[in-house]
Amino acid sequence: MRLENLRYFLAVADESSVGRAAHRLGVTQPALTKGIQRLEQDLGLPLFERSAKGMTLTRVGASFLERVHLIALAMDDVVREANDIRVGQAGKLRVGVAPQFADELFSPACADLIAQRPGARLEVHTHLNDALFDMLRRGDLDLCIAGLEDRAHAEMEQIPLFPDEMCVGLRAGHPILSRPNLSFRDIAAERWILPGRSVVARRRLDERVAELGLPPVNVVIEWSASIGHRLNLVRNTDLLTVLSLRLVRSEAGRGLTSVPLEQAVWIRQVGIAHRKGAYLSPLAHRLIEILLEHSLHS
Structure with missing residues (x-):
């Protein structure tokens, strides 16, 4: 089994297209197609389903992909280690x-x-x-x-x-800050701008809301771009977000403050x-x- 065929397989699996994979690797489409065919012959199993829409992994191909990815990472490590030994x-x-x-x-x-x-x-x-x-x-x-x-x-x-303290951030002078007996339920009912659910800070907020038995917060903007864009929107609207407390206290956090509630602060590493x-x-x-x-x- 040739290593170049495994790299061809990884590229096609990633791109779902022989043409795009060939362009990415700098090889011709016929060479890449032959490489995939050789790999399937070696295994005795079909790895892709071919259609007009492109290349889709078979069930066997998807399982094989996990193993090949680990092999490719290990090979990259070997090459990098050898180069480091050579150049000190x-x-x-x-x-x-x-x-x-x-x-x-x-x-x-x-x-x-x-x-x-x-x-x-x-x-x-x-x-x-x-x-x-x-x-x-x-x-x-x-x-x-x-x-x-x-x-x-x-x-x-x-x-x-x-350790880094996380908090619920909002603009200084936000109307909710003057509300008597402010509770986490009050801030959870506000409108929010947050990163995607896979971001650690967002998950911590969602977990806190669930711990308190509250419905999910009202996310009107989900934006996983640079945090600077989020800060600007929070500074110029009544949206709430989740931030590092040290960021709120820094020059970048000018015009922002944090919700003064113990439940609205938590620690991350x-x-x-x-x-x-x-x-x-x-x-x-x-x-x-x-x-x-x-x-x-x-």
């Missing part, structure tokens, strides 16, 4: 950073890393944590810095850096995540050490 401490590190931790946490640590490892190269992606975790699982990132899951994760190792069992380069290990050092003094 230099190399390329792929890091994902949630927007709210880019300036105060990652940038100073990155500056230290570059000063200590002048030959290093970094590829940095800034997204919310759901997108970062997806990239991590696919092997597109080596590390990500974000709010962590509360529970142990089957696919990821998590290294806590510091901020930290580093990487794929369980994945190869981490010396560069990755050094960045982790620097981040841990910075978190001790933050």
Whole structure:
């Protein structure tokens, strides 16, 4: 079984199209088609259903995909480890950073890393944590810095850096703040702008609402873009959102405040995540050490 055929299979499974997969890999469509056919002959099983709409995985193909993806990640790790051995401490590190931790946490640590490892190269992606975790699982990132899951994760190792208080954020002067005997039921009934349900901060809010036996909050805008866009809308409307309390108190949180209710504040852990069992380069290990050092003094 040839490795290039496995890569062809992964690309077609991802693109659902031979043409798009061939373009992505820089090969001809006939070469890719022959590769898939060889793979199916080796296995003695059909991996795709062909139709005018494209290529759809069979039930066997979907099961095979999970295994092949792990093989591809392992091969990438082997190649990267060999390159790191060849070039020593230099190399390329792929890091994902949630927007709210880019300036105060990652940038100073990155500056230290570059000063200590002048030959290093970094590829940095800034997204919310759901997108970062997806990239991590696919092997597109080596590390990500974000709010962590509360529970142990089957696919990821998590290294806590510091606790972060989350709160319900709103504009200063919001009418609800003058309401007597304000309760969580009152704020839950307001209109909200929130990231998608797969974002850790959103899930924490949904869990708190469920714990209190309340109906789901009224989400009028679901927006998983940069947090800056959300802040601007909250600042200029009566929408509520969920934010880091340190962000509300920073310059970026100008014009915003938090709901003064104990139930509207909760703790999450901020930290580093990487794929369980994945190869981490010396560069990755050094960045982790620097981040841990910075978190001790933050």
